[in-house]
Structure formats: C-alpha cells, structure tokens
Amino acid sequence: MLSSLILLWSVEPDSMHSIDYWLWTDLIAPESERLLKNVVRVHRQEEADLFYIPIFTTISFFLMEKQQCKALYREALKWVTDQPAWKRSEGRDHILPVHHPWSFKSVRRYMKNAIWLLPDMDSTGNWYKPGQVSLEKDLILPYVPNVHLCDPKCLSESETNRKTLLFFRGRLKRNAGGKIRSKLGAELSGAEGVQIEEGTAGEAGKEAAQDGMRKSIFCLSPAGDTPSSARLFDAIVSGCIPVIVSDELELPFEGILDYRKVVLHGW
Numbered sequence: 636m637l638s639s640l641i642l643l644w645s646v647e648p649d650s651m652h653s654i655d656y657w658l659w660t661d662l663i664a665p666e667s668e669r670l671l672k673n674v675v676r677v678h679r680q681e682e683a684d685l686f687y688i689p690i691f692t693t694i695s696f697f698l699m700e701k702q703q704c705k706a707l708y709r710e711a712l713k714w715v716t717d718q719p720a721w722k723r724s725e726g727r728d729h730i731l732p733v734h735h736p737w738s739f740k741s742v743r744r745y746m747k748n749a750i751w752l753l754p755d756m757d758s759t760g761n762w763y764k765p766g767q768v769s770l771e772k773d774l775i776l777p778y779v780p781n782v783h784l785c786d787p788k789c790l791s792e793s794e795t796n797r798k799t800l801l802f803f804r805g806r807l808k809r810n811a812g813g814k815i816r817s818k819l820g821a822e823l824s825g826a827e828g829v830q831i832e833e834g835t836a837g838e839a840g841k842e843a844a845q846d847g848m849r850k851s852i853f854c855l856s857p858a859g860d861t862p863s864s865a866r867l868f869d870a871i872v873s874g875c876i877p878v879i880v881s882d883e884l885e886l887p888f889e890g891i892l893d894y895r896k897v898v899l900h901g902w
Contacts, residue, residue: 652693654752654776655732659689680720686729688715688749692738705741712742724748727772734776736762736861743767752776755863756885762861770885777887778865782845785874793849793874800828802851802875804844807833809860815880816857831855848873853899857881871897 661669662676677683690711695704715721721729726748733739733751747766751773757763785793807820823829830847834840848854854870858881870877879900886894894900 652734652738652754653691653779654734655689655691657779658687658732662687662689680718683720684728685750686720688729688731690732690739692733693735696735696738708739708742712745716745750774754778755861755883757861757883775885775887775889778863778868780868780872781841781865782848782869782873784872785849789849790874796850797852797875799830799847799851801826801830801853801855801878802847803831803855803857803866804840804847805834805864805866806859807831809858816859819855819857819880844869845873848875851875853878855880856898858884867898 658671661671662674680686688711692708695707699707715729716726726746727750729746729749731739731743731746731749731751733743734754736754736757739746744764744767751768753768753773753775755775756768756770756773801823803819805816807816809816820831823831830851832847834844848870852875854866854873854875854877856864856867856870856877856879858864859866862881862883862885864881867877867879877898879898884900886892
C-alpha cells in the first residue's frame with residue numbers, strides 16, 4: 636500500500652504515454668478532487684516512503700532536438716541522484732515513468748534500481764538492456780486510449796450496428812515483432828467479415844478507428860514496435876473484443892486482472 640510520496644520534477648504531458656502526467660496531476664490536485672485517496676503527498680523527504688519522479692520523458696524525446704533532450708535528461712538525472720533520498724536507498728524507493736521504449740534511453744542505466752512505470756516488459760531485449768527491467772521491481776501500466784469511451788448508452792446503441800466480424804486500422808508496416816501486422820494483413824485480406832486498413836494519424840484517423848471499432852465484434856491487436864499496442868485499450872473502451880497477437884506481451888496488472896474474460900489471446 637502506498638502511504639506517502641514526494642514530488643521531485645515535472646514538465647509536460649504526452650497523449651497515449653501520459654500515465655505519468657495523470658499521476659502527477661492527481662498528486663497536486665486539491666485533496667477533495669484526488670482519486671488516489673490512499674496516497675498521501677508530503678513535502679519533506681524524510682517523511683516519504685516512496686518518491687515519485689514525474690519526468691515526462693516521452694514528450695521531451697519527441698518534441699525537443701536530440702541534444703537538448705539529452706541535456707534535459709542529464710540535468711534531471713543529476714538533480715534526482717544528488718538528493719539525500721536517492722543516495723540513502725540508491726533509488727530503490729523511487730518511482731520513475733519510462734512509459735515509452737525510447738524515452739530516457741541515454742541515462743536510464745543510471746536509474747535502473749528505481750521502480751519503472753512501463754508500457755510493457757519487452758522480454759525480447761530489443762528495447763531494454765538486461766538487468767534494467769523486471770517483474771520483480773517494475774510496474775506495467777496501460778496506454779491512455781486514443782478513442783473516447785463507449786459508455787453504457789453507446790454500447791446499447793452500437794450493439795445492433797456491430798456488423799464487422801474483425802477490424803483493424805493502423806500502420807501495417809512496423810519493426811521487429813510488429814512485422815506480424817503485414818503478414819496478418821496479407822493473410823486476412825478479402826476474408827468475409829474482416830476489415831483491415833492502413834491507418835492515418837490525426838483526428839480524422841482517430842475518428843475512423845473509433846467508428847470502425849464501435850461497428851465490430853472483434854478488434855485485432857497485434858504487436859507494434861514492441862509487444863504491446865495502444866490498440867488493445869482502444870478496443871476495450873470501444874466495447875470491441877480484442878484479439879491479441881503478441882507472444883511476448885505482459886499485460887498491465889496481469890496478476891490481478893483475469894484478461895481471459897475480456898480478450899482473446901493464446902495463453
């Protein structure tokens with residue numbers, strides 16, 4: 636049970652990898668508006684049991700020049716590791732968001748003792764070095780969906796409109812494990828009841844994906860560049876049954892939630 640935290644650093648949020656932003660905004664919200672009622676925010680290091688570091692690493696990676704981003708990472712690293720709290724535990728009681736496989740990459744080896752908040756474990760070794768991540772110390776958190784929640788009224792109205800058996804919209808060409816996408820596209824092309832299409836970025840692309848999911852019974856959720864994909868959570872909030880095609884996937888809170896009740900996956 637988390638009992639106390641201290642806020643050390645903050646920058647700006649990012650869309651589907653914005654778990655760190657939502658945790659941070661809850662920590663600094665007025666007590667009456669907070670969702671994490673069992674987490675007490677403190678302002679003195681000696682009073683804290685855990686130290687949450689909301690360094691928004693992903694947006695820095697994508698929006699800053701490469702050298703600027705690395706300089707920011709080094710500055711954040713130095714600030715955090717110079718603190719008495721870090722030196723006391725060597726970071727083992729610090730919580731660090733690394734919710735994108737490219738984020739914080741240049742310096743994260745120096746913070747490998749911390750508890751990392753990850754989108755997946757990627758046991759293939761393509762994105763995290765050996766000894767950096769493990770289920771013993773780290774926590775996998777879901778992507779923030781790119782589409783709107785289909786609430787009970789929406790689910791009721793969409794029930795009779797779900798005419799498509801299997802739907803996928805997204806980039807069909809990916810790296811590493813994501814190559815399965817192009818193979819599935821070729822294999823399922825023209826199959827009855829199956830709709831697979833190349834996705835586009837932007838609001839129009841999101842609306843098309845949301846519309847397709849709300850009209851489908853099953854939604855294909857293959858691996859992306861890493862074993863996980865935001866499409867899994869887009870499908871769940873759309874009321875579409877996800878069909879996971881990813882051998883290396885570690886799902887968020889898998890030890891607590893029985894995903895067999897809501898997804899199809901070859902466990």
